[in-house]
Amino acid sequence: MSRRARENSARTERDRQREQTRERLYHSALDIFRRDGVVAARIDDIASAAGVSRGTFYFHFPTKDDVLLRLLADSQGSISDEIHDLPDDAPIEEVLQTMAKAMASTWKNDPDLLREIGTVALKVTALALPDATTQHPVQLALIPRFDAAVERGEIGTLIPPELLTEFFLVNLFGAALSWCGNQILPLDFLLSNVVSFFLKAAAP
Numbered sequence: 001m002s003r004r005a006r007e008n009s010a011r012t013e014r015d016r017q018r019e020q021t022r023e024r025l026y027h028s029a030l031d032i033f034r035r036d037g038v039v040a041a042r043i044d045d046i047a048s049a050a051g052v053s054r055g056t057f058y059f060h061f062p063t064k065d066d067v068l069l070r071l072l073a074d075s076q077g078s079i080s081d082e083i084h085d086l087p088d089d090a091p092i093e094e095v096l097q098t099m100a101k102a103m104a105s106t107w108k109n110d111p112d113l114l115r116e117i118g119t120v121a122l123k124v125t126a127l128a129l130p131d132a133t134t135q136h137p138v139q140l141a142l143i144p145r146f147d148a149a150v151e152r153g154e155i156g157t158l159i160p161p162e163l164l165t166e167f168f169l170v171n172l173f174g175a176a177l178s179w180c181g182n183q184i185l186p187l188d189f190l191l192s193n194v195v196s197f198f199l200k201a202a203a204p
Helices: 003-036 043-050 054-060 064-084 092-107 111-128 137-151 161-181 187-201
Strands: none
Touching (some): 003 043, 043 054, 064 111, 092 111, 092 137, 111 161
């Protein structure tokens, strides 16, 4: 094996080990967050559970918020996949109910983490303004669905699909965060009703 091939092989192995360490830290952090709460969670406990040093945690996740942002990104990715898996001509009600069901399934057993993620998401949004132009995966998945729904006459045409998407997500996420503090109703039932109310308001 040439020197370059050996170097490439060693680099690949280091990258693999680094990714494995990052995954251990991520899942250990979530376990500690669930056990102790995010605020009370100690970095030393997370690092110990992952079998690494405190400094290694900070190398991969500069703050505890970064762990929560990773969890938010993962949940957005899985929910957007559910939307993409639907047929292109799926009615908008099916699309939105699919998202509501996926969101409820993701968070129904993690109200405390959902509340923490809501706080972090609001902080990130506030820091990004006024030049926040990036759209997350769920937005990108929903915008063409709303556009198609408008063309089919399922929704009124007064509001652009981009704004419809934002209005819907604000309503759905807001309801989910409210549920964290008052779980009198099952999350899937609550979010399903948010979809119904939204579609009534957006009807042509």
